[in-house]
Amino acid sequence: MNEKSLHQLVYCSRNQIKGTEPEVVDAVQIILSSARKNNACAGITGALLFNEGLFAQVLEGPVDSVEQIFEKIQRDPRHSDVTVLQSSAAERREFSEWSMAFAARSAKTGPGFAIPAFGASHVNPSLAGKQVLALLHELVVQEDWMVSY
Amino acid sequence: MASALDSLRGGSIVFETGLRVAWASETLASVLGVKRDELARGTDLISIIRLSAAMDTDSRVLLESRLFEAVERPESETAPIKLFSVDRSRALIAEIRSIGEQCWIATFEDITDRNEAESRLLTLASKDPLTGLGNRALFEKSLRSALTGSPEPGSTIFILDLDRFKAVNDTLGHPTGDGVLRLVAQRLQSAVRESDIIGRLGGDEFAILFGQHFRPADAVTLAGRIIDLLQRPYMVGGQVANIGASIGIAVAPRDGVTAERLIKCADLALYESKASGRSRFHFYDPGMEDRAPDHPAQDRRALELELRKALPLRQMEVHYKPQVDITSKTLLRFEAAVRWRHPTRGLLEATEFAAVCTALRPAVRVSEWALRTACQDAARWPGQIGVSVRIAPYSFEKGRLLDAVSCALTHSSLAANRLEVAITEDVLFLNESGNENGVLEMLHGLRALGVRVAVDCSGSGWTSFRQFASFPFDRVNIDGSLLSGSAGNYEDRALVKAIAALGASLGMPTTADGIQTCAELAKIRSEGGGGIEGYLPAKWVGSSELPNLIADLKGET
Numbered sequence: 001m002n003e004k005s006l007h008q009l010v011y012c013s014r015n016q017i018k019g020t021e022p023e024v025v026d027a028v029q030i031i032l033s034s035a036r037k038n039n040a041c042a043g044i045t046g047a048l049l050f051n052e053g054l055f056a057q058v059l060e061g062p063v064d065s066v067e068q069i070f071e072k073i074q075r076d077p078r079h080s081d082v083t084v085l086q087s088s089a090a091e092r093r094e095f096s097e098w099s100m101a102f103a104a105r106s107a108k109t110g111p112g113f114a115i116p117a118f119g120a121s122h123v124n125p126s127l128a129g130k131q132v133l134a135l136l137h138e139l140v141v142q143e144d145w146m147v148s149y
Numbered sequence: 150m151a152s153a154l155d156s157l158r159g160g161s162i163v164f165e166t167g168l169r170v171a172w173a174s175e176t177l178a179s180v181l182g183v184k185r186d187e188l189a190r191g192t193d194l195i196s197i198i199r200l201s202a203a204m205d206t207d208s209r210v211l212l213e214s215r216l217f218e219a220v221e222r223p224e225s226e227t228a229p230i231k232l233f234s235v236d237r238s239r240a241l242i243a244e245i246r247s248i249g250e251q252c253w254i255a256t257f258e259d260i261t262d263r264n265e266a267e268s269r270l271l272t273l274a275s276k277d278p279l280t281g282l283g284n285r286a287l288f289e290k291s292l293r294s295a296l297t298g299s300p301e302p303g304s305t306i307f308i309l310d311l312d313r314f315k316a317v318n319d320t321l322g323h324p325t326g327d328g329v330l331r332l333v334a335q336r337l338q339s340a341v342r343e344s345d346i347i348g349r350l351g352g353d354e355f356a357i358l359f360g361q362h363f364r365p366a367d368a369v370t371l372a373g374r375i376i377d378l379l380q381r382p383y384m385v386g387g388q389v390a391n392i393g394a395s396i397g398i399a400v401a402p403r404d405g406v407t408a409e410r411l412i413k414c415a416d417l418a419l420y421e422s423k424a425s426g427r428s429r430f431h432f433y434d435p436g437m438e439d440r441a442p443d444h445p446a447q448d449r450r451a452l453e454l455e456l457r458k459a460l461p462l463r464q465m466e467v468h469y470k471p472q473v474d475i476t477s478k479t480l481l482r483f484e485a486a487v488r489w490r491h492p493t494r495g496l497l498e499a500t501e502f503a504a505v506c507t508a509l510r511p512a513v514r515v516s517e518w519a520l521r522t523a524c525q526d527a528a529r530w531p532g533q534i535g536v537s538v539r540i541a542p543y544s545f546e547k548g549r550l551l552d553a554v555s556c557a558l559t560h561s562s563l564a565a566n567r568l569e570v571a572i573t574e575d576v577l578f579l580n581e582s583g584n585e586n587g588v589l590e591m592l593h594g595l596r597a598l599g600v601r602v603a604v605d606c607s608g609s610g611w612t613s614f615r616q617f618a619s620f621p622f623d624r625v626n627i628d629g630s631l632l633s634g635s636a637g638n639y640e641d642r643a644l645v646k647a648i649a650a651l652g653a654s655l656g657m658p659t660t661a662d663g664i665q666t667c668a669e670l671a672k673i674r675s676e677g678g679g680g681i682e683g684y685l686p687a688k689w690v691g692s693s694e695l696p697n698l699i700a701d702l703k704g705e706t
């Protein structure tokens with residue numbers, strides 16, 4: 001793959017999956033498994049964070065593939081209010097190990113964390129993008145968190 | 150040369166008694182193949198035509214005779230005429246009309262490419278080549294055939310228009326705009342059934358015809374879903390674009406049984422959606438006809454035509470409102486706004502006519518004219534009194550705003566730091582992705598010219614005002630609408646505080662239009678509004694009243 005055209009997109013959105021907690025968890029697992037299947041074929045890596053009714057996601061890969069997957073995700077009624085925090089060329093992958101790493105709040109580890117940029121009304125988008133990235137990075141490597149590959 | 154010609158498809162010229170030029174559009178010179186200064190006010194039109202390289206001898210003779218005819222017999226209707234270049238490789242259509250007492254307009258349109266495009270379209274069996282959807286003609290044909298024979302009860306149409314699309318085109322470029330249109334078509338297709346027919350009526354206007362078994366309840370659900378779907382971000386070539394969509398709905402046979410009628414009803418309903426705040430849908434109801442003297446498409450077109458004549462007929466004016474600092478009582482600057490003294494509708498504010506004309510070249514000319522006039526007026530004011538001109542950058546074509554500003558400064562000899570260019574916050578929407586793009590470049594370009602750059606904010610969403618951090622504005626102004634009413638509602642007050650705090654944290658002076666008294670100012674400051682400033686209440690006045698007003702204000706302070 002030509003890593004020269006590597007693109008990185010960070011967005012957050014609002015969960016629209018209704019139901020009890022286990023139902024929602026199941027539904028998110030379904031999203032994850034189709035994401036992993038599709039992303040692996042398309043050369044996409046990234047991470048998905050789910051917390052307090054919000055998603056945040058990093059997608060990285062060739063710009064055309066990111067564009068195609070992003071467009072597909074846009075049409076998904078399981079979330080809404082998509083806000084793009086960052087869309088830029090990248091030098092290297094942050095999540096090269098994962099076709100879609102996943103982080104969510106687990107009951108065992110106590111209170112949830114806030115996704116930057118949501119709730120706050122005045123955030124620099126690229127800063128918020130970096131914060132989400134950093135947060136995802138941290139969560140994905142922390143053992144405590146319910147992180148699955 | 151070819152590409153320069155391609156972008157110049159037409160122009161117009163207004164002339165008076167004796168065939169003297171009153172005004173000529175900037176593009177006309179290239180269309181006619183003459184120099185710009187040969188189109189100066191007062192020039193003899195016939196001498197220009199004799200110079201024109203764009204016409205062969207026959208065409209020139211024909212045009213001259215039509216011009217004389219128009220002037221001598223103002224009543225006579227003249228049909229458009231076709232003119233050819235010397236080598237007959239290019240064709241122009243010319244039309245002459247009377248637009249008032251001893252005043253005519255001649256419009257020229259280069260149709261060379263249109264001829265080619267039309268034949269290409271025909272061979273493509275009425276498909277829009279960009280999106281692959283049916284074009285207007287094909288959509289109307291499908292609608293007609295659905296309505297004739299056995300009119301399906303409940304045949305429903307949506308007419309749908311994108312919001313902010315022109316801005317995307319202007320700032321991110323046409324290729325990106327085209328990509329967005331393609332995605333819009335795909336999203337629409339993904340939302341409807343195979344049997345439903347989608348058409349692109351033109352520009353950023355789409356239509357959907359729903360076949361059998363489609364109930365009003367379905368229409369409600371689907372309209373909501375489409376609006377949601379289309380307002381989600383688009384990614385094209387690594388850039389992110391945000392637009393919205395408004396919808397008008399008409400149902401046969403209730404609203405009409407012919408294609409023309411149904412489309413007109415849906416158009417009216419669409420207009421209602423746009424007028425009531427966009428990102429909405431409305432069903433046609435007969436009340437819209439009465440409520441909307443200004444609304445129907447024909448009326449909108451009439452207004453557009455009138456707008457084309459407004460400048461040459463000198464119906465445009467710039468009005469001013471003083472901004473006097475509440476605390477220091479100093480006159481800081483005048484805010485400038487363009488007004489249209491319409492012969493029958495009275496004095497119109499920019500919002501009243503810009504809404505229907507944003508996609509038009511005349512809107513660009515009016516903006517440029519207003520900017521120039523404001524600078525000329527300001528250059529005559531004493532001392533350091535500044536002028537603030539509110540501008541929607543997408544009312545200027547790409548790259549043209551900077552030219553217009555520097556031109557206005559040069560012609561008026563106004564010191565650059567006395568001009569403040571105020572943009573509206575929705576412009577910052579266009580910078581959503583944090584990418585380098587036109588908007589930031591333009592703001593930095595303005596800064597480089599030495600003018601002040603302010604942003605006007607009415608709180609249309611946090612998604613936009615978090616973008617303030619991306620450019621060091623000289624002033625963040627909070628729109629009066631957020632402070633109107635005695636207390637303003639809770640959310641608006643919170644927003645005002647948030648903006649003021651944000652401004653302070655970024656070191657940008659913040660002002661608010663609606664703060665009228667020192668007490669109110671103190672209250673907002675104590676509630677966390679930080680370094681916010683307000684202005685004494687003031688009225689808008691015409692430029693003739695300014696000398697007295699300035700003298701009064703100076704006297705008071």
Ligand SMILES: Cc1cc2nc3c(=O)[nH]c(=O)nc-3n(C[C@H](O)[C@H](O)[C@H](O)COP(=O)(O)O)c2cc1C
Nearest residue numbers: 031034035038039055057069072073076078079100
């Ligand atoms: C928050 C969120 C994130 C998603 N992320 C991805 C993703 O990274 N890759 C992907 O292929 N689908 C993702 N999806 C699912 C897509 O919207 C879509 O349902 C899926 O690509 C369809 O896959 P299929 O055609 O294999 O069924 C996501 C959906 C949501 C709601």
